[in-house]
Amino acid sequence: MKWDDLTVFEKSLLLGTLLGDGTIARTKAKLIPKKGLQYREHFSVKQMEYREWKLNVAPRIFKGIKIRKTGTSAELYSEKDELFSWLWEQCYIDRKKHIPIHLLEDCTHPVFLLALYLDDGSLSLTKSTRSQLNQVIVTPHIYLYLQAFYPEELEQLSDFIARTFNHHFVLSRRSDGHFYTLRIQKTEEAIRFLNDFSPYAYALPSMRKKLDWEYRLQMERDKHPDMKVIASKAKNDYTEDEIQFIIQAKENGMTDAKIATELNRTYWSVVYKWQDIKKNHLKEEVAMYTF
Structure with a gap:
């Protein structure tokens, strides 16, 4: 199978998840096996539903799932194929993963950003209390923890996401990896991001708290039954x-x-x-x- 044989959906999902939790297995041998290389993705069995979804929506890419002997982790894998040998050459330099900027324009389906977010992103909350008003103010923050990549690559990825999906991420400082990750800065944009991807919560119920903003707000209301929990409204970011x-x-x-x-x-x-x-x-x- 070749890259050009894939649909836009398949390309978008594959590259999104490859930049996230996925990897292309490579032995120490200098020569690539004739059958090609293999995609692998290790994960906790607690996230089985999400990986089964990947397997079901892209059966031409993914072959199956193996549960390890411990029973706590598993692996999503593909057949060995020339496609992954080619992707290895596009995505790896000195055996370290990089963002293949030249392939991004082929990945215009929103599932690219969804895979990045569900693999390596988070919905984090800032909570502040207004005691006099008996209120808890909840502010969402969207992160893509891609600090394994260089900031120059992240800037180009951020530009692509803004142009293609109209979601605006900025570089945010960290203390590990290459010291930067991506973050949506504005509150209203974080909520808009969640609203755009909330329909996927129906296909992935286990990911609902990461995708459905109203559901996540209700979780906070359940934690504070004696207070009024509201979403922050940043008027002048x-x-x-x-x-x-x-x-x-x-x-x-x-x-x-x-x-x-x-x-x-x-x-x-x-x-x-x-x-x-x-x-x-x-x-x-x-x-x-x-x-």
């Missing part, structure tokens, strides 16, 4: 230029009051934004946090 200005201003010793004046923002808005920047742009170590 900071732009990336404003965030970079704050970081540079802080490095130069500028006060919060002076920064607020320069940006035409309130003092407390800048104070709270600096706290967010320190957590999500400079460290980016905790997936879920509460303040």
Whole structure:
């Protein structure tokens, strides 16, 4: 099988999941076997439904699933095929996985972004309490934990996602890998991302809390039965230029009051934004946090 023989859906799913949890198995031998190489994807049996879905929607790509002797993990695998030998050459340099930028334009089906998100992404929540109003404010954050790739690759991937799917990710600092991952910055865009992919929750019930924003909100309401749980509504998010200005201003010793004046923002808005920047742009170590 060749890359050009695949449908847009198959290409999108395969490359999305290959950039996520998938890998192409390669022995230490210098020569590629005549039968070709094999796709493999290790996972916890708790995520069996999602991998069975991949197997069912792309039977020309995936062959089956093997459960390991421990019973706690399994592997989604393909037949050995020339397709994976070719993809190895496109995606691996010195046996390290890279983003094949030249193949992205072939992957215009939304399942590309869905696979990236379900494989290596997360829906994380920031929760704040307004005691006087008896409210819990919940803010969603969408992450793609792709720090194994270089930031230059992530920038090109982010540009492709924005042009193709109209979802806008920015680089976000981390302390591992190549130190950057991708994050949707604005609250309303995070909710729009979830709304776009929520229909897949019907096919993947086990992933519903990661795909269905209203369902996730209800989970939070169940945790706080005596309080009113509402979604945050960011009316005036900071732009990336404003965030970079704050970081540079802080490095130069500028006060919060002076920064607020320069940006035409309130003092407390800048104070709270600096706290967010320190957590999500400079460290980016905790997936879920509460303040």
